[in-house]
Amino acid sequence: MHMTQTEWVQRVIKPTIFLMCLIPLALLAWDALNNHLGANPIEKVIRRTGDWTLRFLLITLAITPARRLFGWNWLMRLRRMLGLFAFFYACLHFIIYIGIDQSFDVNEIIKDVIKHKYVTVGFASFLLLIPLAATSTNAMMKRLGGRRWQQLHKSVYAIAIGGVIHYLWLVKADLREPLIYAAILTVLLGYRLWVKQRQALLPDTVRSSIHPSSIRPAK
Template sequence: MLSTKQVSWLKGAVFVLALAPLLRMVYLTVTGQLVDPLEFITRGTGDWTLYFLCMVLAVTPLRKLSGWNWLIKLRRMLGLYVFFYSFLHFMTFLWFDHFFDVQEMLKDVLKRPFITVGFIAFVLLIPLAVTSTNGMIKRLGGKRWQWLHRLVYVIAPLAILHFWWMKAGKHNFTQPIIFGSVLGALLLARLYWWVATRRNMA
């Protein structure tokens, strides 16, 4: 069992490490080491959104299997990094593809299905990020807060579908299959424990 001080140090380390992908993208872009910086940043921010989403959904299964209850203290920060990288992913699309022309951006969202589902997933992440504070949990009440944050079970499939359709044009499904398999296994694990808990309560 980790002490409070150890958990605080761990959270600080995770916070810094979670920024490393962004710092790498910025460094490679500024130093001119990329052939196509826009594609690299778009792909990178999207990939890291999925990585952090996997981490968030892995917290509960790992905690139950290992007994490491301190993992729960990392989940909120990891969830905020899901939103952070998805926000950067969206801003790359809005800025470089549409130069902040919101009307044109929305037309593109409605026209291309893979952008539509990605945009929906991003919008659904916003209330989760906004309600991530202790104050918002108290305002909403524990049960309503939990129900709201179950939107992650909608967001995860939408994110995979967005990634799948994006890769469909290049006929490269390796990454979407890997991400989909990992997220699917994590969601099934959480469903299994939820059903088991309900049966024990009956």
């Protein structure tokens, strides 16, 4: 059977990656069942879902640079799904915080969000994710129009920065892990700045004739 590249991505690659994205959840369930979550399982579940939110955010942000560097345009077909998985793990993280950690105590939650800056920034980042998830459908993309949709979805940069800061401010002394996330994010955002800078240096006529996604580093 012969498949076009589009078909191959849609029928094989995308479903495979979809299942792979569920592995962290499956492992969590497995560990919960086998008592591998340690003495403080709630804390562990919050930590792990938070870790995976950040990881999926970074993976999503890596799609555009990877596509440009390697010329793999088909990667774009995975970006929405990966972003939605970031939202999915963020929801788990958020629900456990609200429901179990804070027992749905609204007053306590408000106090926590206002008084503690790592909670404030984490909470804000989560709220900002919601409109992105809500406008992720084709219909919404059309309704908003490409330009406005893109403008809105640029907030993912702020969300990722917020997510990493959330982690950095939470840690007591050993900053290694959050700094790894910060370093990767710096590279991913730095790449975008670099691309923008390069574009700005080109003469106007050339700039208007090329779409940013067609820019690739010279070999």
